[in-house]
Amino acid sequence: MDKAVKPLFEQNPLVYPIVASSTFRLKSAEEGHQLSEGQPGYLYSRWSNPTVDSAAESIRQMEGAEGTLLLPSGMAAISTSIICLLKAGDHIVAPQPVYGGTHQALKTTFSKWGLEYTFVDGSSVEEFEKAIKENTKVLLGETPANPTMSILDLEAFGKLGSKRGLLTMVDSTFAGPYIQQPIKYGIDVVIHSCTKYIGGHSDLTAGALSFKSRKIYNQVYHEAKVLGFLALSPFDAFLIHRGMKTLGIRMERHSSNAMAIAEFLQSHPKVLKVHYSGLPSHPHYETAKKQMKHFGGMVSFEVTGGKEGGRKVVEGTKIFTLAVSLGGVESLIEHPATMTHTDTVMSREDKEASRITDNLIRLSVGLEDVDDLKADLESALDRV
Structure with missing residues (x-):
């Protein structure tokens, strides 16, 4: 079946309308x-x-x-x-x-x-x-x-x-x-x-x-x-x-913000490891550079203080919102081990095999001013 979009509107609207009808009139x-x-x-x-x-x-x-x-x-x-x-x-x-x-x-x-x-x-x-x-x-x-x-x-x-x-x-x-x-x-x-x-x-x-x-x-x-x-x-x-109309420009800003955040975290004394493929230190940096136009807006990092250190950071931000999901214009922060990859979802053995540690924090870096985002993380890390 060829599902190419067919023009339905004589007026040719600039923005394709919402067709909320559950069924369609037939000629015969x-x-x-x-x-x-x-x-x-x-x-x-x-x-x-x-x-x-x-x-x-x-x-x-x-x-x-x-x-x-x-x-x-x-x-x-x-x-x-x-x-x-x-x-x-x-x-x-x-x-x-x-x-x-x-x-x-x-x-x-x-x-x-x-x-x-x-x-x-x-x-x-x-x-x-x-x-x-x-x-x-x-x-x-x-x-x-x-x-x-x-x-x-x-x-x-x-x-x-x-x-x-x-x-x-x-x-x-x-x-x-x-x-x-x-x-x-x-x-x-x-x-x-x-x-x-x-x-x-x-x-x-x-x-x-x-x-x-x-x-x-x-x-x-x-x-x-x-x-x-x-x-x-x-x-x-x-x-x-x-959303598709602005995807390109949004992804460029997500990526530039995330790169700046990853570099900031990499130099922070309370951060043990940063996971972001845009960093040359990432083990798959060359592969990512080959197949990705930009490196994206997702960053994760491991903080000192174990599970409690991770909890303090995710509960200590004000611009980064504590929430699951990702990819929106606003910045989000979450603790995978207790929120998205919990013990009911995967066993301790599976977490170890997946390298999901108790001190791992995941960021969805949004479109806010990057200096504000850095200051927000700096304040949260001070709690550890």
């Missing part, structure tokens, strides 16, 4: 039949909606994809890709560290349905290859990784999938499609939580799947349509479309 029963059979057009908003398609098209173009689907959340995008591309008895190789929801879904829900998984060092293509079995169908990567900012070499990852005849999927949420386009490195499926940088204003929840091939896109589209996974609100799609 035959038209309804043709639309039901997959002819381009609009029949029912659970299948496709003009505002949603318009937003999806803006992401598709930036990703360089053959097709993009929008879902109600980033986690819905991850789950949809797994449900529609894998079956019971298949095996997936997944990264550590990884978004907490992905980790939990693989261990608790998808394993219950008969899906096998193996976690490996998410920055090592060699470890991915070692974990491949006869029933492996998907290699799942995440770069930059949540919350340690490790980097996966997309070119080597794409080549591995091609060599072994396996689907490659990459969660690119921390970079966003302006900074990084995994498809040009051979990745089959790109995952985004549009809640983050794509939306950019902490006022929507959505996810996106972009596909290198039309064949995979069609497979996921038709199965997701049957299951009802494509019912993103056109109101949220409108906000996605709005």
